[in-house]
Amino acid sequence: MDDILNTGNVPYISEASVSVEIETEDMTLNIGPQHPSTHGVLRLVAKVDGEKISSVEPVLGYMHRGYEKLAEVRTYPQITTLVNRIDWVSGFANEIPFIAATEKLMEIEAPERAKHIRLILTEMARIASHFVFNGAYALEIGALTPIFLAMEDRERILDLIESVTGGRFHPNFNRIGGVKPAAGSGPTTKKNVQDLPAGFYQETRDAMEKVLEAVERMEDLVGGNEVFKARTKGVGIISKELAEEYGVSGPILRASGVKFDLRTQTDFLPYDKFEYEIPVGENGDCYDRWYVRLLEMRESAKIILQAIDSMPSGPLQTKVPKVIKVPKGRSYVRTENPKGEMGYYVISEGGLGPYRLKIRTPSFSNISILPVLLEGQLLPDLIAIMGSLDFVLGDVDR
Amino acid sequence: MNPSSNAEFIESISTRFSNVENEFDTLKIKVKPEEWVETAKILKEEFQLTYFSWLSAIDWENEVSVGDPPKESVSPHFEIVFCLSESIEGNIVLVSTEIEKEDAMIPSLIEVFAGSNWHEREAYEMFGIEFNNHPNLTKMYLPDDYEGNPMLKSFELISREVKPWPGEVDVEGMPENGSKEGN
Numbered sequence: 279m280d281d282i283l284n285t286g287n288v289p290y291i292s293e294a295s296v297s298v299e300i301e302t303e304d305m306t307l308n309i310g311p312q313h314p315s316t317h318g319v320l321r322l323v324a325k326v327d328g329e330k331i332s333s334v335e336p337v338l339g340y341m342h343r344g345y346e347k348l349a350e351v352r353t354y355p356q357i358t359t360l361v362n363r364i365d366w367v368s369g370f371a372n373e374i375p376f377i378a379a380t381e382k383l384m385e386i387e388a389p390e391r392a393k394h395i396r397l398i399l400t401e402m403a404r405i406a407s408h409f410v411f412n413g414a415y416a417l418e419i420g421a422l423t424p425i426f427l428a429m430e431d432r433e434r435i436l437d438l439i440e441s442v443t444g445g446r447f448h449p450n451f452n453r454i455g456g457v458k459p460a461a462g463s464g465p466t467t468k469k470n471v472q473d474l475p476a477g478f479y480q481e482t483r484d485a486m487e488k489v490l491e492a493v494e495r496m497e498d499l500v501g502g503n504e505v506f507k508a509r510t511k512g513v514g515i516i517s518k519e520l521a522e523e524y525g526v527s528g529p530i531l532r533a534s535g536v537k538f539d540l541r542t543q544t545d546f547l548p549y550d551k552f553e554y555e556i557p558v559g560e561n562g563d564c565y566d567r568w569y570v571r572l573l574e575m576r577e578s579a580k581i582i583l584q585a586i587d588s589m590p591s592g593p594l595q596t597k598v599p600k601v602i603k604v605p606k607g608r609s610y611v612r613t614e615n616p617k618g619e620m621g622y623y624v625i626s627e628g629g630l631g632p633y634r635l636k637i638r639t640p641s642f643s644n645i646s647i648l649p650v651l652l653e654g655q656l657l658p659d660l661i662a663i664m665g666s667l668d669f670v671l672g673d674v675d676r
Numbered sequence: 677m678n679p680s681s682n683a684e685f686i687e688s689i690s691t692r693f694s695n696v697e698n699e700f701d702t703l704k705i706k707v708k709p710e711e712w713v714e715t716a717k718i719l720k721e722e723f724q725l726t727y728f729s730w731l732s733a734i735d736w737e738n739e740v741s742v743g744d745p746p747k748e749s750v751s752p753h754f755e756i757v758f759c760l761s762e763s764i765e766g767n768i769v770l771v772s773t774e775i776e777k778e779d780a781m782i783p784s785l786i787e788v789f790a791g792s793n794w795h796e797r798e799a800y801e802m803f804g805i806e807f808n809n810h811p812n813l814t815k816m817y818l819p820d821d822y823e824g825n826p827m828l829k830s831f832e833l834i835s836r837e838v839k840p841w842p843g844e845v846d847v848e849g850m851p852e853n854g855s856k857e858g859n
Binding site: 338339342344346347348350351382383519522523524525526527531536537538540542543606607608609610612619621623625627628629630631633634636638642643646647650675 | 699700702704726727728729730732734735742743744745746747757759763764766768770789790791793794802815816817818819826827831833836
């Protein structure tokens with residue numbers, strides 16, 4: 279080295295120092311649990327060789343609340359409160375599969391109007407969740423503006439959810455056999471049954487127009503950004519086979535080119551009445567995952583507009599016993615949560631509460647792919663890849 | 677769900693496997709523990725059920741310290757269930773097996789579905805079931821020095837023991853056969 283440095287030839291030195299090979303040991307880098315890009319409290323223990331990741335081991339459990347155990351000591355109506363809190367970005371969408379599984383066991387069906395309200399609120403939860411993703415993902419890539427716009431747009435949706443359910447994040451609005459009478463529409467008597475708040479349809483129409491505008495703007499602002507494209511295109515490619523083997527679902531699976539959307543298979547929400555498209559990606563990279571979610575927001579807004587126009591009238595609740603006892607049996611119901619396949623396996627022994635409730639959450643399976651996906655990637659890409667998976671730690675740990 | 681393809685699917689599964697139950701359009705295949713991995717292979721290769729949804733266990737026990745015991749007496753055992761799905765049509769199948777509680781052990785599915793890794797770690801931690809040939813059978817959520825398997829029916833909820841839960845009041849005062857309709 280000294281000889282090289284003493285030559286005094288500057289370009290020569292720089293060339294020489296590049297060709298020097300240094301033996302490096304892998305360094306252990308602890309990312310999280312309190313790191314902004316982990317969306318909560320995920321901890322990653324990464325072994326890095328310079329900028330290159332040689333292995334990653336996610337450490338879970340910082341948000342583990344033991345809902346499966348808690349569900350065993352609660353009655354069916356009480357469990358709805360718990361399941362709201364699994365994925366708090368889209369609380370409403372969590373309730374649907376549990377309620378549907380219980381209704382299936384009891385062999386009852388919600389009235390059409392209740393089904394429509396459920397569908398509208400589920401799609402609103404999807405839009406709200408994707409807004410958070412859009413803003414936060416751009417922020418992680420390094421763009422500050424989109425998060426402010428996205429949060430403002432999301433607030434409009436949350437206001438609508440609040441006007442119906444009374445809760446912004448945890449609606450707790452579904453009841454077995456229908457939905458709760460809506461908030462803010464006067465006192466309930468036997469004659470005056472509460473329904474959707476006055477002016478809800480028009481407000482929803484306005485809000486959906488705003489969503490469609492916001493999607494266009496976001497497509498321009500984020501998707502048209504050269505830095506964003508450079509950081510996401512061709513990064514973190516998930517193949518179709520790998521995704522399926524790990525149970526990766528939702529927009530991530532669709533970005534890898536699999537047209538798998540559980541909305542087309544549900545019989546308890548009237549999705550078959552509406553026209554919508556299922557956006558599918560081609561490359562399975564971070565950019566596709568972002569783009570699929572963006573397009574999904576547009577489709578969700580279209581579904582809501584159609585549902586508002588074809589809203590049936592009628593009761594919100596079917597008749598159910600005052601004390602809800604579920605007959606002995608098992609049912610597994612899954613729905614398309616904003617993040618993927620959300621399912622509940624209810625095992626009833628005929629009591630007031632389930633004997634066992636298995637909760638299948640999308641984020642758990644979605645991030646189980648991380649050790650495979652991150653191996654050999656560059657450290658800066660870790661943030662881009664993790665962000666594109668759009669997970670919520672409550673949904674991972676339960 | 678597409679009715680015709682679903683019916684065909686049910687038909688083909690029922691002819692291929694001997695012990696098939698159909699409850700609410702969800703097929704459940706009961707197998708012996710020895711056939712556990714083989715069944716997963718057959719379903720993946722012959723029936724194109726390539727999407728691994730989840731794996732979990734159920735603790736069947738007559739004396740429980742949480743919740744209600746089963747209505748009819750059961751022989752204490754673990755039931756392990758995994759769920760596979762087609763990725764396009766969306767037909768699903770549950771595969772279930774029963775194992776003894778003493779030295780609970782079952783082969784791991786990792787060689788067929790790598791995605792079962794975390795699900796098996798969770799079942800190991802929550803129920804104490806050993807998955808043979810699992811490369812990294814460690815705790816998933818709980819601290820390393822945590823003792824006990826929380827999802828066992830014998831595992832008490834300490835907070836519930838110390839203080840009865842106020843939510844219970846809602847249920848207690850109700851008539852036994854609540855045939856009166858709700859609102």
